[in-house]
Ligand SMILES: [Zn+2]
């Protein structure tokens with residue numbers, strides 16, 4: 001842990017100070033005294049091994065999944081830390097809907113671990129943006145609360161405003177894979193001077209098919225980004241052709 005850069009340690013320290021004043025509960029199981037307990041850590045189902053080489057969906061083989069055969073992704077790689085289930089699902093829910101914003105830093109720690117595993121070359125970190133209306137309702141972007149501490153930890157600049165949502169999109173729940181791609185098509189815009197020639201890592205809290213983060217990759221590449229990768233904390237694991245879930 002001693003190789004972590006000073007700004008990240010400072011950021012962690014600020015949240016530790018907040019925890020000291022307001023004792024936290026575990027984001028996964030609500031036990032008092034920690035933001036993430038050992039038991040919840042052990043419950044994580046990491047997503048590793050044989051993955052679709054495009055979208056990162058777990059596969060029995062190292063090939064391309066059926067979705068990516070149907071319509072190839074633009075994103076150069078997408079990885080999820082763990083399955084969207086159990087305590088991790090609770091924690092993401094608390095961060096997103098219950099204003100437990102300190103969990104952003106906790107979840108960022110998982111992506112620091114993932115970053116060390118994949119060893120992608122990254123120059124810029126951005127978060128999947130919310131639309132203006134949803135941002136105003138929620139008061140914060142949960143993906144940014146994960147992306148910013150990650151950028152500090154891996155010493156890569158954070159691209160504030162580099163990626164924006166230019167139209168609100170309907171909920172992706174109950175949409176098929178192709179409907180999801182249509183739903184988020186052209187929903188994002190990237191600022192060319194900030195992203196051109198860069199290797200960008202896009203961060204989101206959760207994904208199902210990767211359609212949203214792929215739409216971000218399309219906007220970034222249209223603005224001249226060199227390569228675009230994606231990290232999500234959790235992924236809903238669907239059977240091939242499955243469609244019902246609560247992630248976006
Ligand atoms: Zn717990």
Ligand SMILES: [Zn+2]
Nearest residue numbers: 052055065068
């Ligand atoms: Zn795939």
